[in-house]
Amino acid sequence: MNSSATMTGKRAPTDWHSDDMQRRIRKRYASERRFKALGLAAIILSASFLAFLLVVMVGNGLRGFTQTELPVEIDFPAMTGGASANQFTGPNGAANLQSLGVRDIVNASIEIQYGEEGKELFSGGGWQSVSSQILENPDIVETKTTVYLPAESEIDVAYKGDGSADAEKMVSTLDDKLTTGFNWNFLSNSDATDPMQVGIWGALKGSLITMFITLAIAFPVGVFSALYLEEYAPKNRFTDLIEVSINNLAAVPSIIFGLLGLAVFLNIFGLPRSAALVGGLTLALMTMPVIVISGRNAVKAVPPSIREAALGIGASQMQVVFHHVLPLALPGILTGTIIGMARALGETAPLLMIGMRAFIATPPSGIVEPATVLPVQIFLWSDEVNRGFVEKTSAAIIVLLVFLLTMNALAIYLRNRFETRW
Amino acid sequence: MTELIDSNSSIESPNMTASTAPAISAGDGPLKMTTRNVDVFYGDKQAIKDVSIDVTMDNVTAFIGPSGCGKSTFLRCMNRMNDTIPIARVTGEITLEGEDIYAPDMDVVQLRARVGMVFQKPNPFPKSIYDNIAYGPRIHGLANSKDELDNIVETSLQRAGLWGEVQDRLQDSGTALSGGQQQRLCIARAIAVDPEVILMDEPCSALDPIATAKIEELIHELRGKYAIVIVTHNMQQAARVSQRTAFFHLGTLVEYGVTSEIFTNPTEERTRDYITGRYG
Numbered sequence: 001m002n003s004s005a006t007m008t009g010k011r012a013p014t015d016w017h018s019d020d021m022q023r024r025i026r027k028r029y030a031s032e033r034r035f036k037a038l039g040l041a042a043i044i045l046s047a048s049f050l051a052f053l054l055v056v057m058v059g060n061g062l063r064g065f066t067q068t069e070l071p072v073e074i075d076f077p078a079m080t081g082g083a084s085a086n087q088f089t090g091p092n093g094a095a096n097l098q099s100l101g102v103r104d105i106v107n108a109s110i111e112i113q114y115g116e117e118g119k120e121l122f123s124g125g126g127w128q129s130v131s132s133q134i135l136e137n138p139d140i141v142e143t144k145t146t147v148y149l150p151a152e153s154e155i156d157v158a159y160k161g162d163g164s165a166d167a168e169k170m171v172s173t174l175d176d177k178l179t180t181g182f183n184w185n186f187l188s189n190s191d192a193t194d195p196m197q198v199g200i201w202g203a204l205k206g207s208l209i210t211m212f213i214t215l216a217i218a219f220p221v222g223v224f225s226a227l228y229l230e231e232y233a234p235k236n237r238f239t240d241l242i243e244v245s246i247n248n249l250a251a252v253p254s255i256i257f258g259l260l261g262l263a264v265f266l267n268i269f270g271l272p273r274s275a276a277l278v279g280g281l282t283l284a285l286m287t288m289p290v291i292v293i294s295g296r297n298a299v300k301a302v303p304p305s306i307r308e309a310a311l312g313i314g315a316s317q318m319q320v321v322f323h324h325v326l327p328l329a330l331p332g333i334l335t336g337t338i339i340g341m342a343r344a345l346g347e348t349a350p351l352l353m354i355g356m357r358a359f360i361a362t363p364p365s366g367i368v369e370p371a372t373v374l375p376v377q378i379f380l381w382s383d384e385v386n387r388g389f390v391e392k393t394s395a396a397i398i399v400l401l402v403f404l405l406t407m408n409a410l411a412i413y414l415r416n417r418f419e420t421r422w
Numbered sequence: 423m424t425e426l427i428d429s430n431s432s433i434e435s436p437n438m439t440a441s442t443a444p445a446i447s448a449g450d451g452p453l454k455m456t457t458r459n460v461d462v463f464y465g466d467k468q469a470i471k472d473v474s475i476d477v478t479m480d481n482v483t484a485f486i487g488p489s490g491c492g493k494s495t496f497l498r499c500m501n502r503m504n505d506t507i508p509i510a511r512v513t514g515e516i517t518l519e520g521e522d523i524y525a526p527d528m529d530v531v532q533l534r535a536r537v538g539m540v541f542q543k544p545n546p547f548p549k550s551i552y553d554n555i556a557y558g559p560r561i562h563g564l565a566n567s568k569d570e571l572d573n574i575v576e577t578s579l580q581r582a583g584l585w586g587e588v589q590d591r592l593q594d595s596g597t598a599l600s601g602g603q604q605q606r607l608c609i610a611r612a613i614a615v616d617p618e619v620i621l622m623d624e625p626c627s628a629l630d631p632i633a634t635a636k637i638e639e640l641i642h643e644l645r646g647k648y649a650i651v652i653v654t655h656n657m658q659q660a661a662r663v664s665q666r667t668a669f670f671h672l673g674t675l676v677e678y679g680v681t682s683e684i685f686t687n688p689t690e691e692r693t694r695d696y697i698t699g700r701y702g
């Protein structure tokens with residue numbers, strides 16, 4: 001006791017400039033620099049991964065939005081025997097067009113210019129664009145017109161510089177005639193067997209409907225669950241069990257939700273296979289735990305003083321929740337919803353289980369119509385043998401990413417609008 | 423002497439200090455709230471033991487005592503804010519105007535409108551100044567028209583001494599005000615629902631001395647219009663703003679009486695020790 005007192009009494013003044021001290025300071029600065037450099041390196045690495053992904057995807061994908069075209073001169077007056085423009089306007093226009101036999105006219109014109117085998121240079125559905133051109137502008141049936149029709153897929157791929165030797169040869173003979181045009185069909189068509197005729201619209205519409213159903217079910221159920229669990233439910237063993245279950249549910253692999261959807265919605269409730277309704281319900285099951293968890297955290301983060309303030313002037317529990325807690329928690333809830341919905345949008349596995357991998361050639365017109373969604377469409381196209389599908393796959397990925405970014409941007413905008421500072 | 427005690431003005435008269443007026447006297451204006459043998463438990467732990475206090479209309483009642491002595495807990499029993507804590511249990515009797523506030527048919531929502539509360543930390547809603555005040559009248563349907571509501575907002579802010587400072591910016595956020603202004607906004611918000619009693623839980627502990635002085639001045643002005651109960655750590659504050667003081671220690675009510683008496687001539691040893699700064 002005594003000695004320690006003298007020890008502290010004798011303690012030498014600290015030398016802040018000693019070598020030891022300097023070395024310690026240098027070491028501290030060095031470790032600080034190291035940490036900063038590591039952090040920076042991590043950011044650069046992840047940014048370059050992202051840049052690489054985007055460059056590759058956009059590089060491949062943008063070609064998917066263009067098509068190689070060949071000019072065909074159609075001498076309408078000679079071919080139709082003098083049809084007049086006003087036949088194709090008004091209510092009977094479409095019927096008259098059908099009896100005109102555009103397909104035969106186009107095929108005959110191709111034969112005249114490109115010979116017997118000429119038909120094989122063209123993609124099968126090209127005549128449909130001629131039909132729509134006539135409906136848009138009937139005057140062309142009274143003239144000699146040149147239309148640009150999509151070339152056959154192999155030629156298309158070869159012209160874009162990625163084709164087989166045979167196709168390359170064909171391209172070199174046609175080179176002066178081949179042109180590139182924007183592939184409007186890609187944005188308005190659905191799945192097809194010919195890569196020149198495929199489009200993303202069917203899958204995009206399917207995704208939109210599915211996401212709408214997912215949001216309409218998962219958001220209210222998730223938010224109300226979160227509010228009830230945080231604001232009303234007593235804290236006991238039973239609610240602890242529910243909490244653990246919800247946390248586990250969020251970690252369950254998505255394919256298991258697919259099996260659940262198959263077993264419950266298709267087999268027990270007998271809902272139609274491949275329908276956006278079933279897809280939306282299945283994805284809602286998957287998204288809900290994410291919304292509940294983020295919602296609970298957001299509700300927990302609302303300062304208790306706000307609840308006390310409202311209770312203190314005689315607000316009922318429900319008024320406290322809906323006038324104060326929910327508005328303040330909404331930005332956080334929306335953040336969780338964005339994450340959950342983004343995950344649902346990109347989900348493929350559970351939808352395969354409920355039959356959304358079918359070949360769907362027409363866009364769905366309702367929630368019980370057979371539909372497919374963007375990621376499943378990408379998966380299906382990536383599986384195709386035909387080379388023309390490679391760039392279509394990348395193009396579909398671009399559409400998916402743009403859809404995702406739009407959805408997130410909207411949600412972030414909403415979140416910032418609701419954000420209140422205190 | 424009896425006459426002096428009975429008249430309201432007598433409370434501040436110097437004669438009073440020398441007198442031995444009973445702590446709970448009928449002469450302090452109408453009786454507003456009574457508490458009898460109140461015990462509060464948090465789970466197994468007893469936080470309040472057998473407390474009986476009367477709150478009258480014309481007096482400001484101060485609760486003093488060291489940290490953790492239960493004064494805030496007791497205050498929160500008086501408008502049943504403790505209901506929000508699941509493990510809290512209250513026994514005994516607390517009445518407002520003779521009605522038992524813990525009776526099964528007592529509507530808690532209405533009780534809290536009648537017994538308003540101001541908290542330790544200013545807690546305005548993250549809404550405009552106007553909406554902060556108008557919220558209470560709106561949910562209780564106290565105003566039938568926009569004009570009436572405007573009127574309530576204006577009088578409440580005027581009573582809280584905030585009108586002059588905010589009348590040009592009623593649509594600004596309540597959270598943009600200074601700490602002292604926020605606390606006066608909270609008082610105005612409590613006044614807006616026309617309460618009978620205002621409970622203040624250390625309303626000045628987060629404020630600077632100037633803002634504190636303004637709140638104290640405000641308490642003086644509000645006295646008589648509302649029965650006011652204030653919990654404070656600051657003994658000078660209790661001496662300045664209150665006419666009745668209750669000293670709590672370890673969950674029990676040690677002494678309750680006329681403020682000037684408590685501060686100059688306490689009957690209990692423990693009160694004397696606390697007031698002279700021996701502990702606390």
